[in-house]
Amino acid sequence: MTAAPSPTLTTLDRLWLTEAVRLREEHAGPLEDDEANRRARAQGGELAELIEYRALWLARRDGLINALQHWRQGARLAGFALALLALFTGAGLAWAALGDGQRPVNVFWALGSLLGLNLLTLLGWLLGFFLAGDSGGTLGRLWLWLSEKLARDARAVQLAPALLTVLEQRRLGRWLLGLGVHGLWLLAMGSALLTLLALLATRRYGFVWETTILGEGAFVGLTQALGTLPSLLGFGMPDIDQIRASGTLANDFESARQSWAGWLVGVVLVYGLLPRLLLTLFCLWRWRRGRAALRLDLQLPAYRLLRERLQPPSERLGISDAAPQRLHVPGSGTQLNGGDGAVIVAIELDQSQPWPPKLPGSVADAGVLDDREQRR
Structure with missing residues (x-):
């Protein structure tokens, strides 16, 4: 079923069908309109456009x-x-x-x-x-x-x-x-x-x-x-x-x-x-x-009453982006006691970059240094 309204419908036809759907719901009770409401909200626009879009979708579905x-x-x-x-x-x-x-x-x-x-x-x-x-x-x-x-x-x-x-x-x-x-x-x-x-x-x-x-x-x-x-x-x-x-x-x-x-x-x-x-x-x-x-x-x-369903004050969006493999946790790094080996440190690293990278055992992680005290 296509969501777009028929191009042959005039403005009077669209208002006519919208009113027919309203009278039908008034006499027979609310229709099953979850999909119609979702499509109307996705379409966007003024309230009158959303109500009309919903009614035309229901009118097409119900003949x-x-x-x-x-x-x-x-x-x-x-x-x-x-x-x-x-x-x-x-x-x-x-x-x-x-x-x-x-x-x-x-x-x-x-x-x-x-x-x-x-x-x-x-x-x-x-x-x-x-x-x-x-x-x-x-x-x-x-x-x-x-x-x-x-x-x-x-x-x-x-x-x-x-x-x-x-x-x-x-x-x-x-x-x-x-x-x-x-x-x-x-x-x-x-x-x-x-x-x-x-x-x-x-x-x-x-x-x-x-x-x-x-x-x-x-x-x-x-x-x-x-x-x-x-x-x-x-x-x-x-x-x-x-x-x-x-x-x-x-x-x-x-x-x-x-x-x-x-x-x-x-x-x-x-x-x-x-x-x-x-x-x-x-x-x-x-x-x-x-x-x-x-x-x-x-x-x-x-x-x-349709305003609350077609233009809700808040809407649950769900997960928009996948979670990263590792979360960035700012810290002062490992406490070094001295000795041999290399040390890696990040200074004011962008949080979108993963840290630390994979390191060999001989390299110590000194963490991400963001402020003066950590660098000291």
């Missing part, structure tokens, strides 16, 4: 990195399935709004079919974002649930909670899930707009408005109010006479048809697609900005 890859594959499949659902939903909304062209289209019923669900979910997202702190909504939770189910890996059970925990450090969960939610609705409204254009280009539709209790002036004012912003982008808007004439089922003016079609396309684009596009780009910007600032939260109790 969490493979589980992460499986979870990602499941997340991609879940995202693809939701994207297909969004495309078919948008096309279905446009088809339900216009019908088959056999009957005149009630413009405000059509507008409600095209924008009603989109605006309601957008309002729910805004309320959750500002009041409850739940920015993912049903679609975000559905995506996480599908990702876990499609991963089909029992080791991935802690990955989704670990991801949310990491992202909550800088409240990034709202931006990631918001990016997914608005991106899906952007696909849905784009599909609805394209289907709407295709139907208007290939079928002949008449547009009317009907009411029982409201007056004609209410529809004229509402139509002009909704068409103000689209008209700034070049979309047509029926004039007052055309709006009033559309209140009768007998209306069949070609110019009125084109004006109502342009008005309907412009309103869907401005009030349906553009808000989702702007929110998608905003969430993407906040997500990228916050992701670059992610750090390991060393204030968590589990990480504070």
Whole structure:
């Protein structure tokens, strides 16, 4: 097993796996980590680097990195399935709004079919974002649930909670899930707009408005109010006479048809697609900005306990050098009583040099002389 972390892991992946290991130890108890701790201490560095290195070594040993890859594959499949659902939903909304062209289209019923669900979910997202702190909504939770189910890996059970925990450090969960939610609705409204254009280009539709209790002036004012912003982008808007004439089922003016079609396309684009596009780009910007600032939260109790094992105040090193064959013992040498023979003496000899050397029997050792008294 190699100790170096995989080069394909991003900074977010490394923090994600570190948090997954922490949650796993929190629920199942401490892991066998003696070797991981030893390798981390040998690696050296700051405490956050040591904790991350230890977690990645354990994740590789226990298969969490493979589980992460499986979870990602499941997340991609879940995202693809939701994207297909969004495309078919948008096309279905446009088809339900216009019908088959056999009957005149009630413009405000059509507008409600095209924008009603989109605006309601957008309002729910805004309320959750500002009041409850739940920015993912049903679609975000559905995506996480599908990702876990499609991963089909029992080791991935802690990955989704670990991801949310990491992202909550800088409240990034709202931006990631918001990016997914608005991106899906952007696909849905784009599909609805394209289907709407295709139907208007290939079928002949008449547009009317009907009411029982409201007056004609209410529809004229509402139509002009909704068409103000689209008209700034070049979309047509029926004039007052055309709006009033559309209140009768007998209306069949070609110019009125084109004006109502342009008005309907412009309103869907401005009030349906553009808000989702702007929110998608905003969430993407906040997500990228916050992701670059992610750090390991060393204030968590589990990480504070790891400090003692990864950065101990003292460490037993063991034997660093082999013992010499003979130890140097300073002394005054042998007491000489005179007589014949040679005498060997060392003056201020370095302690790394062995003393005395092997001597024949006729040579006497006078020892190592280090100070004035010994030399005297």
